Amino acid sequence: MSLELFDLKGKIALVTGSTHGLGMSMAMGLGKAGATLVVNGNSSQQKIDKAIKEYGREGIKAFGYKFNVTDEVQVIEAIDKIQKEVGPIDILVNNAGIIKRTPLEEMEVADFRQVIDIDLVSPFIVSKHVVKSMIVRKQGKIINICSMMSELGRDSVGAYAAAKGGLKMLTKNMATEWAKHNIQTNGIGPGYFATSQTAPIRVGGHPFNDFIINRTPAAKWGDPDELMGAAIFLASKASDFVNGHILYVDGGILATIGKPSNE
Numbered sequence: 001m002s003l004e005l006f007d008l009k010g011k012i013a014l015v016t017g018s019t020h021g022l023g024m025s026m027a028m029g030l031g032k033a034g035a036t037l038v039v040n041g042n043s044s045q046q047k048i049d050k051a052i053k054e055y056g057r058e059g060i061k062a063f064g065y066k067f068n069v070t071d072e073v074q075v076i077e078a079i080d081k082i083q084k085e086v087g088p089i090d091i092l093v094n095n096a097g098i099i100k101r102t103p104l105e106e107m108e109v110a111d112f113r114q115v116i117d118i119d120l121v122s123p124f125i126v127s128k129h130v131v132k133s134m135i136v137r138k139q140g141k142i143i144n145i146c147s148m149m150s151e152l153g154r155d156s157v158g159a160y161a162a163a164k165g166g167l168k169m170l171t172k173n174m175a176t177e178w179a180k181h182n183i184q185t186n187g188i189g190p191g192y193f194a195t196s197q198t199a200p201i202r203v204g205g206h207p208f209n210d211f212i213i214n215r216t217p218a219a220k221w222g223d224p225d226e227l228m229g230a231a232i233f234l235a236s237k238a239s240d241f242v243n244g245h246i247l248y249v250d251g252g253i254l255a256t257i258g259k260p261s262n263e
């Protein structure tokens with residue numbers, strides 16, 4: 001009975017960057033809770049088709065749309081098509097993002113701008129165009145995928161931290177402007193998860209692997225499936241009075257200063 005609060009049957013969810021990684025895990029969660037998925041990627045149609053099959057194997061209805069989230073013209077065209085072909089978007093997850101690991105003093109300005117463009121400007125562009133029909137329909141859920149780097153710095157990820165810190169505040173501003181239309185905007189801040197994005201700093205005996213296990217009270221990397229619950233909560237009726245909140249799913253990292261590595 002109380003599970004009805006989390007039921008997403010009849011809802012349409014657009015998850016950007018949902019062909020792999022955390023985007024795919026969160027989309028799987030929404031799909032398993034009953035939502036129809038709109039899968040997005042920008043690298044190849046083949047990757048999208050492969051993802052659609054993976055969702056299908058889980059019994060999830062999914063439609064694929066290839067577009068570049070940083071290109072406003074493409075975004076407008078895609079959203080228009082999605083709303084005509086699949087239906088009005090009830091849930092938007094702004095997940096597409098990149099990271100570049102370069103010390104700030106060595107980073108090219110163009111690379112810095114690209115990270116800001118994909119990780120911060122694109123959630124604005126996609127939301128701007130999805131929210132219009134949410135405002136008319138007086139309902140909607142927007143979830144921005146933030147990061148530990150929305151709160152903390154780390155060597156070599158300055159552009160990413162600037163973007164994710166900005167995305168946290170963009171989330172609060174979206175909530176400020178759109179809550180009156182019964183649209184809930186919130187963020188999810190994943191801690192350190194075992195994905196392809198973290199593979200370069202996690203596998204092959206990289207010292208960062210031990211560091212993260214030591215730094216995380218739960219003493220492990222997150223399993224991508226452990227993000228599903230947060231996504232379902234923030235996409236469902238269960239969170240209808242939750243606005244501008246960043247839900248960190250981090251095994252306790254932000255709760256603690258950490259401990260010496262020999263303990």
Ligand code: GCO
Nearest residue numbers: 099147148149190191192198
């Ligand atoms: C890094 C990581 C980030 C984190 C994540 C933490 O280099 O610090 O790879 O991508 O995994 O964003 O929330």
Ligand code: CA
Nearest residue numbers: 025223224225
């Ligand atoms: Ca899995």
